[in-house]
Amino acid sequence: MVRTIIYVDGFNFYYGAIKNTAYKWLDIKSVFQKLLSSNHHISGIKFFTAPVSGLYNPLKPVKQMNYLNALKYHIPELNIVWGHFLTHTISMRSADPSVTKKYVKVYKTEEKGSDVNLAVHLLNDGWLNSYDCAIVVSNDSDLSEAMRLVKKHHPDKMIGLIMPGKGHPSKQLMANSDFLKRIRQGVLKTSQLPIQIPRTNFIKPSDW
Secondary structure (H helix, E strand, O other), X not given: OEEEEEEEEHHHHHHHHHOOOOOOOEOHHHHHHHHOOOOEEEEEEEEEEOOOOOOOXXXXXXXXXXXXXXXXXXXXXXXXXXXXXXXXXXXXXXXXXXXXXXXXXXXXXXXXXXXXXXXXXXXXXXXXXXXXXXXXXXXXXXXXXXXXXXXXXXXXXXXXXXXXXXXXXXXXXXXXXXXXXXXXXXXXXXXXXXXXXXXXXXXXXXXX
């Protein structure tokens, strides 16, 4: 069996594959089991994300934590690695020609840490010989250097790329991966969690 660890860029995964679907109550391990061949033994799933803000919708962080807790109870191999959001004001040129000021102040919120955390874990687990195959679930080209270093220093290890969404995969990521899989809606549809996670109070939100 091929020891396999999956590294999920949580926000890239959500916005690329999940956001505009009816399949948000997703069993991510089931998705990866369907996409990978049967000789892959999934020994770990590392999910890199950050707590969402409730500034405009106070239910968002509640739903996020409900879902992530449901995943933790349902998937013992799952490890959630937290980053954070940074919000600050910046001046940007207005798109409205009728306003008197050419520049307006806006709030800019950026996710910090997740891509760095993923890259560090990918490299560290390679040096610790924790996997035979690493699966990167992202289309963020910033991860390509970490993948390149794994391939350079551990040429016996495989790196697979799972592409969220319908766009073109990053050429930089493709150059450092051994194979590519795409997440299609048919797989999402057949990979849903139970409405209520057994022996817990975690229940799928009614509007999901």
